[in-house]
Amino acid sequence: MIRHSKPAIDKKDIQATIKVFNSGLLSSSTVVRRLELSMAKFLGIKAALATNSGTSALHLALISLGLGRKDEVIIPSYVCTAVLNAINYVGAKPVVCDIEQDSFNLSHDAVKKNISKKTAVIILPHMFGLPASIGQFLEYDIPIIEDCAQALGATYKGKMVGSFGNLSIFSFYATKVITTLGYGGMVLSDSKKLITKIRNLIDYDERKDYIIRYNYNMSEPQAAFGLSQLDKLPEFIEKRIKIAGFYNENLYDAGLELPLFEDGAIFYRYVVCTKGKADKFIKKLNVLGIEAKKPVFKPLHRYLGLNKKNFPTTEYAFNSAVSLPIYPSLRAEEANFIVRSVKKTCENLL
């Protein structure tokens, strides 16, 4: 079976991590600080704080903006439940919006219709490594958290995604663009004040005052592993784009809708649309030995029992979108086999 996603781990990652084990310091944070500085520098953002997941980074970002029960948070429906969880942690109200047809990203028209006096934050994910059109969301006087969990290294108009919003979050989960030993995350901002506020919230031990604090810290071995992965990010992205280019070249006449091939995209996912036949398409590919998947397991409006009629594009994506294997360690023979199998499946199904 060709796996849908896979972390790219090599000896360097392992050796860098062993070094930290040998130091005997697992929770002190010199290596974690180094990862924070490296990410901030790479992205061109002033301040960064490492966490144990993307979800906790998002939770902290929402707390830092003072979010609470009276506030509404705008999010797309076509995203993982982690985003919804973070909003519910602070007790705010999620306002779920439809997406754009071609990019799978949050629809500006839908956001416009859903903005109210209570809108306190817009969370803007860059889905599947394709930058959202950030510019139009910056027009409002509403704080933006960029969710870059799937888009480390992607650029929008030549500038790193994550550097536009008031805050941005990243995930280093096992199968994300880079990983910090399976779980991890980061929150960044040009406001050093916000990041200092967040640091105070996770620095929980031996404090003179008591407020609710959060043990969301990253460990030293995780950070060492992450630094080694970050070194290879340009190479990872190059490989992803190369595979996406190969798929695009070979699948253009297969009868599928292919993903946008835009400057700045990093192809965290390669998502094709199958005219409402995602489930059947996936089953056929699975039988042929390819682990294809729905890129979003179930849209949020379906979990929340909202009217499907208000989410036509998300519904379309849910029924049509199929994510094919794409990752730096995918071999040329495997990519070839995937192309042949997808073509065969198209002939049978479409």
Ligand SMILES: *Cc1c(COP(=O)(O)O)cnc(C)c1O
């Ligand atoms: C993975 C992901 C998250 C959550 O990150 P975790 O590290 O799994 O908590 C949030 N948003 C998006 C868009 C993601 O893909």
